[in-house]
Amino acid sequence: MTRTDSMWAALVSVIWGVNFVAIDASLDDFPPFLLAALRFTLVAFPAVLFIKRPQTSWWLIIGVGLTVNAGQFAFLFSAMHAGMPAGLSSVVIQCQAMFTVLFAVLMLREIPGRTRLISLGVAAVGMGVIAFGRGQGASLWPFLLVVGAGASWGFGNMLTRKAGIPGGVGLVVWSALAAPLPLLGLSFAVEGPSRDWDALTSASWAGVGGLAFTVVLSSWLGYGLWFALLGRRSASAVAPYGLLVPIVGIFAAWVVLNERPGWIEAAGAAIVLAGIALTNLPLRSATAAPKPPTVTPPAPTTSQAPVPATGIRP
Numbered sequence: 001m002t003r004t005d006s007m008w009a010a011l012v013s014v015i016w017g018v019n020f021v022a023i024d025a026s027l028d029d030f031p032p033f034l035l036a037a038l039r040f041t042l043v044a045f046p047a048v049l050f051i052k053r054p055q056t057s058w059w060l061i062i063g064v065g066l067t068v069n070a071g072q073f074a075f076l077f078s079a080m081h082a083g084m085p086a087g088l089s090s091v092v093i094q095c096q097a098m099f100t101v102l103f104a105v106l107m108l109r110e111i112p113g114r115t116r117l118i119s120l121g122v123a124a125v126g127m128g129v130i131a132f133g134r135g136q137g138a139s140l141w142p143f144l145l146v147v148g149a150g151a152s153w154g155f156g157n158m159l160t161r162k163a164g165i166p167g168g169v170g171l172v173v174w175s176a177l178a179a180p181l182p183l184l185g186l187s188f189a190v191e192g193p194s195r196d197w198d199a200l201t202s203a204s205w206a207g208v209g210g211l212a213f214t215v216v217l218s219s220w221l222g223y224g225l226w227f228a229l230l231g232r233r234s235a236s237a238v239a240p241y242g243l244l245v246p247i248v249g250i251f252a253a254w255v256v257l258n259e260r261p262g263w264i265e266a267a268g269a270a271i272v273l274a275g276i277a278l279t280n281l282p283l284r285s286a287t288a289a290p291k292p293p294t295v296t297p298p299a300p301t302t303s304q305a306p307v308p309a310t311g312i313r314p
Contacts (some may be wrong), residue, residue, distance in 0.1 A: 001238070005200070008228075008229060012225050016248075017248020018249075019222070020252065020253060022158065022211075022251075023080060023086065024253075025210035026207050026210035027212065028204070028206070029202070029208075031191040034183075036183045043220065044179075044180070048173050051169060053170065053174050056164070061163075062175075066099070067156030068153055069185055071149070074186065075148040078145050079143070082145065083142050084145070086259060087261065088145050089244075090249020090250060090270045093153070094245060096151075099154025100158060101120060102154070106295075107158055112290055119240065120275065122278060123275030125309065129268030130272075132142055161234070164231055168228030168229075168230075169224040172227060245271065
């Protein structure tokens with residue numbers, strides 16, 4: 001990661017950290033599946049009429065839309081609606097970094113360096129402490145929903161890396177097309193049309209403002225930058241920067257929502273932040289799968305002209 005790319009990744013982390021407060025405000029007015037459907041409908045339209053479709057397969061675009069968009073936010077919004085605090089959600093969802101590295105190893109054969117593996121391991125321990133704390137003082141179900149959101153996001157990161165698209169906004173807009181219909185279907189089946197209509201006709205300015213934040217800053221700008229970084233850097237190098245989100249998320253939730261987690265959950269969050277600190281140490285670059293050995297041609301005989309040595313590239 002270059003210094004410029006690191007700065008862009010840090011900006012995305014700030015936006016996504018504040019985004020949890022915006023989501024909390026929106027969930028006061030909209031049920032979770034409807035909120036997610038509205039978000040990605042507004043991300044896609046009317047922008048899809050003016051932004052060119054990314055030059056990659058439709059299957060990858062749809063896959064990103066169903067994982068990064070529909071899957072992640074169906075889980076996350078449901079968890080927060082069920083009582084998962086905004087600040088703590090910003091910590092737990094960063095398990096996406098671990099899932100991203102896991103999927104990148106299994107499907108893209110990107111092998112992270114030792115320091116990155118250690119940092120993610122420390123963060124994983126912190127996640128376990130938070131899970132223990134949730135099990136002691138509150139329902140564990142919202143926590144597991146946020147983990148599901150992180151897994152969906154991590155798989156989507158792998159698909160984004162596989163797409164290899166140099167520009168990110170096009171993928172944000174076009175992948176958003178895959179999300180509204182399944183989310184609306186879930187909303188009608190689970191939340192009911194009458195509840196959805198009541199939410200649409202009685203929304204407050206705070207709820208609408210939170211929705212606007214998630215569309216313009218979190219989706220268009222945040223995911224546009226994130227997808228662009230994944231298009232030119234290894235997934236295991238980009239994903240750990242998402243671990244910076246909890247710093248902003250916890251601070252924003254404390255200032256705006258007066259959220260204070262229990263001491264066990266706070267200890268787990270501190271361990272996760274220690275994993276974040278480790279990601280700032282010099283890292284060994286992620287390596288791809290070993291290349292086939294270079295084939296050296298036999299030495300020329302007196303009747304042959306010398307032949308330049310060439311290697312076999314995968």
